[in-house]
Amino acid sequence: MIDVDEFVRRNLTTLTAPLKRSTVFGPAGRWTRRRTGERIIYGPHGTPLRVVQYVDGGTAVEHGSDHRSAVARPEPLRARLTLINQ
């Protein structure tokens, strides 16, 4: 099991090593916000893409996802045949 804090601290400038999804890293689009405020964004196969505003130390305290879905619920299209009485 890889410790996320230790990994980021040691690999701050070389965040290229691919990691298995079974580790603490999630799929593409997921992120982890650390107590110190930096945000780790993961790419395909759980590879960290970049670290934003990294401050040494801290613990991952928040998790989330940048995935965004959409659901359209259109009103049913209604038409009416109008018959004119003779």
Add this chain to the structure above:
Amino acid sequence: MAITTSGIYVSTMIDVLDTTQLALDLDLETHKIALFDTVTPNFSTDTAYNVSPYDANEITGTNWAAGGVALTSTAVSDESGSLTWDAADVSVASTTIATDPEGGLIYADALAGNNAICMIYFGVGDFTTSNGTFAIQWTAPASGGIFAIDLTP
């Protein structure tokens, strides 16, 4: 220019009912819905997908290719005197659709002419996605499905 309402394309319905005898089978599972924005439908004169104005401003993205996706479980029924067309909800996973679609053109992909059937206005909202599911939920047939034509005098 924008899509602001849903509608059925009259020219296609005329071709179904007149001597053209266009073989529009709404039970087919091959009709597609393609996403558009900034087009202004003319329900009297517009004819088909890939024909103006539907030869531009189509919205595509990751896992949502040009031409759109097929409607499945299509069914035509009588709902209290209304001819109703329904299909399974559309749900495509892992899409990234960066441009907000205003509506979807449903057309007969199996016909050589790609004849336009109807335009569905999605309503107000943001329908962009980012590595997420793009879904269209139709109402139940009793509530109108995709479209309902009230034939009751």
